[in-house]
Amino acid sequence: MSKNQTLGSLSIVGVISAGLRIYRDHFKSYFNIALQAYCWSIVPIYGWAKCLALSALISRLAYYETLEQPEVISEARSRVEPRMWSFLGQGLLVALILMGGILGLVLVWVISFGLVLAISGEDNAIIYLIGFAFFIAIVFAYIGLVSRLFIASLPLAVEDNMTATAAIILSWNLTKGSVFRIQGILFLGFLIILPFSILLLFIVVFLQLYLAFIVSTDSSTYHLVVNLFSVAINIIIGALFLPFWQSIAGVIYYDLKVRQEGISLKTNPMDSIPYYEYEDDL
Secondary structure, three states, X not given: OOOOOOOOOOOHHHHHHHHHHHHHHOHHHHHHHHHXXXXXXXXXXXXXXXXXXXXXXXXXXXXXXXXXXXXXXXXXXXXXXXXXXXXXXXXXXXXXHHHHHHHHHHHXXXXXXXXXXXXXXXXXXXXXXXXXXXHXXXXXXXXXXXXXXXXXXXXXXXXXXXXXXXXXXXXXXXXXXXXXXXXXXXXXXXXXXXHHHHHHHHHHHHHHHHHHHHOOOOOHHHHHHHHXXXXXXXXXXXXXXXXXXXXXXXHHHHHHHHHHHOOOOOOOHHHHOOOOOOOOOO
């Protein structure tokens, strides 16, 4: 598609297809960034901030790929990494929101189930079935909350003059009315990576069994090797899947802006954001 065409809004399958294409076409460079991110995640605080910034860098690159306005990685990095502490602060805020959300929802579920049990005065299968239905509703409500915050890092990574809290608010506004679409996208994405996750799980289990076969499980060397092996495997697996999800997030951000703000490939995406002022060098 040329830059003079309008991509328009995308279907659930269209978002996944675009994300997969970006992931495939830029696998080597995105994997390298993701590998750096997961290596930094081992270092407390500073490393966590770097990890979040590098993760957001991938989603920014994917977003501009969707716009057919690809960025050079070095330039995109120079715009994202100075905000690493904002990404850390935003990550903490999102974590607190999700923790508060799950605690509140669980409290609602416990109170609701307790009231039903108290009103009925009976302890039977129907009551527990109602309790289970309440539980399923709570789970979907929590997934909905996650969906509203899934792209929270994108505004901070893409837009100028953006703060961590403003990015969360913008994410909340953009995802309004699109929760089920985002849930469908995430579910389809999960189904796509599930076979690869299972395959990687089998490989890891096989390697651990082989390691136990060649090294005595009672030796201190075995425990050291297993710990190092586990860290290395987690980093590699994380680096394989992170670019996929960040590419999906970048496409979702584009799609939501198209639907609610009307951006297209005909114009610079910054021209369509009414909330903030932007510099002309983008």
